Amino acid sequence: MTDKTLVCINCGKEFIFTEGEQGFYKEKGFENEPKRCPDCRKARKLQRSRE
Template sequence: MAFQDRSLTCVDCGQQFVFTAGEQEFYEQKGFVNEPKRCKGCKTVRKGTGGHGGPRQEFEVVCSACGQQTSVPFKPTLDKPVFCKPCFVAKRSTM
């Protein structure tokens, strides 16, 4: 299959960027089915911020096992226990 450079629009900044023939060939070799959605600049910014467009949010919680104050990278729910890292690792090793 002959690939040709194509112009795409970045979903973040709206600018045009080139999806080169070489990149298209690479995507095909890797089995990727979706075209890139972001220009190189926006992709770099997104990767540098945890993939969510901003700094990773941490939530302050109390460990359900030892009672120590800790933070977790997800919003905890009331129906599930939350553990600090040492308690989580200890609990996981006993499973």
């Protein structure tokens, strides 16, 4: 595996999906790559926890 550059569906900013993150996703059984950058993921998680 190598680092991948992905584009966030929320803000359009490019972010790196590192080898380590890819390994973590695979270990957890996640089949899809992240669609949001770390900042947007944090914001979404905060928003969902407040509901």
